[in-house]
Amino acid sequence: MLAELRIGNFAIIESLEVSFHKGLNILTGETGAGKSIIVDAVELLLGGRADTDVVRAGSDEAIIEGMFSLAPNAEALRPLKDKGSDLILKRSIPLSGKGRAYINGSLVTLSLLSEIGDSLVDIHGQHEHQTLLRQETHLDILDQAGNLEALRTEVGERAQTFLNTVRELGLLNEKEKQRAQMEELLKFQAEEIASAKLKDGEEEELKSERQILLNAEKLHSLAQQGHEALYAREGSASEILSSVLKSLEELKKIDPSCSQLHESLSSSLMQAEEVGLSLRDYAGKISFDPRKLEAIESRLELLSRLKKKYGGTAEEIRKFHERVRRDLKDMETNTERIIECEKLLKESGEAYISSAKKLSGKRKDAAKHLMKIVEEELATLGMKKTVFKIDLSTIPIPGPGMEVEGLPVEQKGIDQAEFLISPNVGEEPKPLTRIASGGELSRIMLALKTVFKGIPIMIFDEVDSGIGGATAEVVGRKLKEDSRAHQVLCVTHLPQIAVYADAHFKVTKDVIGKRTLAGIKKLTEEERVGEIARMLAGMKITGKTREHAKEMLNSAH
Numbered sequence: 001m002l003a004e005l006r007i008g009n010f011a012i013i014e015s016l017e018v019s020f021h022k023g024l025n026i027l028t029g030e031t032g033a034g035k036s037i038i039v040d041a042v043e044l045l046l047g048g049r050a051d052t053d054v055v056r057a058g059s060d061e062a063i064i065e066g067m068f069s070l071a072p073n074a075e076a077l078r079p080l081k082d083k084g085s086d087l088i089l090k091r092s093i094p095l096s097g098k099g100r101a102y103i104n105g106s107l108v109t110l111s112l113l114s115e116i117g118d119s120l121v122d123i124h125g126q127h128e129h130q131t132l133l134r135q136e137t138h139l140d141i142l143d144q145a146g147n148l149e150a151l152r153t154e155v156g157e158r159a160q161t162f163l164n165t166v167r168e169l170g171l172l173n174e175k176e177k178q179r180a181q182m183e184e185l186l187k188f189q190a191e192e193i194a195s196a197k198l199k200d201g202e203e204e205e206l207k208s209e210r211q212i213l214l215n216a217e218k219l220h221s222l223a224q225q226g227h228e229a230l231y232a233r234e235g236s237a238s239e240i241l242s243s244v245l246k247s248l249e250e251l252k253k254i255d256p257s258c259s260q261l262h263e264s265l266s267s268s269l270m271q272a273e274e275v276g277l278s279l280r281d282y283a284g285k286i287s288f289d290p291r292k293l294e295a296i297e298s299r300l301e302l303l304s305r306l307k308k309k310y311g312g313t314a315e316e317i318r319k320f321h322e323r324v325r326r327d328l329k330d331m332e333t334n335t336e337r338i339i340e341c342e343k344l345l346k347e348s349g350e351a352y353i354s355s356a357k358k359l360s361g362k363r364k365d366a367a368k369h370l371m372k373i374v375e376e377e378l379a380t381l382g383m384k385k386t387v388f389k390i391d392l393s394t395i396p397i398p399g400p401g402m403e404v405e406g407l408p409v410e411q412k413g414i415d416q417a418e419f420l421i422s423p424n425v426g427e428e429p430k431p432l433t434r435i436a437s438g439g440e441l442s443r444i445m446l447a448l449k450t451v452f453k454g455i456p457i458m459i460f461d462e463v464d465s466g467i468g469g470a471t472a473e474v475v476g477r478k479l480k481e482d483s484r485a486h487q488v489l490c491v492t493h494l495p496q497i498a499v500y501a502d503a504h505f506k507v508t509k510d511v512i513g514k515r516t517l518a519g520i521k522k523l524t525e526e527e528r529v530g531e532i533a534r535m536l537a538g539m540k541i542t543g544k545t546r547e548h549a550k551e552m553l554n555s556a557h
Helices: 035-045 110-120 128-133 135-145 149-196 202-214 216-232 237-254 256-285 290-310 314-380 438-449 469-482 525-537 543-556
Strands: 002-010 013-019 024-028 061-069 086-094 100-103 106-108 121-124 387-394 415-422 457-461 487-491 503-512 515-522
Touching (some): 013 515, 024 035, 035 121, 035 457, 035 487, 086 110, 100 110, 106 110, 110 121, 121 438, 128 438, 135 149, 135 314, 149 290, 149 314, 202 290, 290 314, 314 415, 415 438, 525 543
Parallel strands (some): 024 487, 024 503, 121 457
Antiparallel strands (some): 002 013, 061 086, 086 100, 100 106, 387 415, 503 515
């Protein structure tokens, strides 16, 4: 059971704590008080998709925590290493950054939280009426009711293997058709790249060398000028420094403190002479070689052409070369792979059709059982002699090659299902979308929920949609009956349902200061009388209304 729930900074809820009970927990309150917000918070706690819009205005983060009391062998504990009698789930939804999920204080993935949530709680929200009207969900409900998920997964995996092989075989056959033309092109590309003998950094080196050759005359002139200014001509820097060095030689004889100056200038003189000689040698090496420049230009043109065709860098061109070589090798093995795929296609097709036919047979059995159970449940919900039918048929073949033995290959198998109903004697069953009213949909959904006995906690958000009067009382009795095997939480506007509560909570909405705050309170027996009376009469509650409320509560007890 869900023992405790804490919600902080979620929508209009600033801070809310509530302890639920075994059996039937009823949540009532004025429209817009926040009843459904509490259900939404539980849905997020169990791994539902989060949006930062749920964070209360002015807050940085919404926090939802729930403590579940479980039996030692509970299905929800199966994926966990540490098992105990209590399971504490926590979800944080910050305004910025990624939300986090925790189980018993340890950070977990949202997928694990969702897996555990699915085995703990089944939530029937108002949107599920629309889900029930979508035919594509009917097969999912049937498979779940018949415990066929494992077989359906097997069918899905075998279908995927077959379809993957169909796609691969198609690509291989297409390659085979284009092989001659493509092989010639690939060989040319491989040879062109291989013969270029690319080197890392080669283009930069060639551009630098070309720059030198194009400016050879200027470089020679500048180097020669530097050599002469530093060393060669009369009055050069070296000559001037030598003259000053002689003066410093005399100075240090008279004043030894000038020795440092002498050493510094001596070092500068040596550097000036070395640079001057180096410039002379550099100028001697500079020469304009038209043939070399032409070779460089030709090589750069080749590299530019290869870059345009195969990639922007030498590394990318090499990767392209590797791909070409792999493609050529693949072409050599293409025929062998076609033979392998044809064999795999036959084997995977046989495996798929065997599992799909088995699944189809079990679906027929499950459909018979589900039809009987739902009709029995609907009878207890005031829809006696209602005919509930599940129409199973073979789906159309989805496309060329996606069939085995004339039957379609699909992830869900070969079947499609549609729920039909005839609420009136003598009428042919018709699709739910064409005939079921809101009240009938609510009761059909409730009847279907009773089939899934494995989930310990059931939450109904306004299951009373479209019903009232005696039918509402029947639904209340049904929820009470279900609460013997499950913990049931139910949001309702109908007093005929609320009177059956084991624990009755009232959700309120108040304006404090300039902020709207939602709260929740467990009602005493006397307070329940007042709340039932409010649900019966609205704002104006009379003594007779309170007496009627007491009468309804006593009758329910």
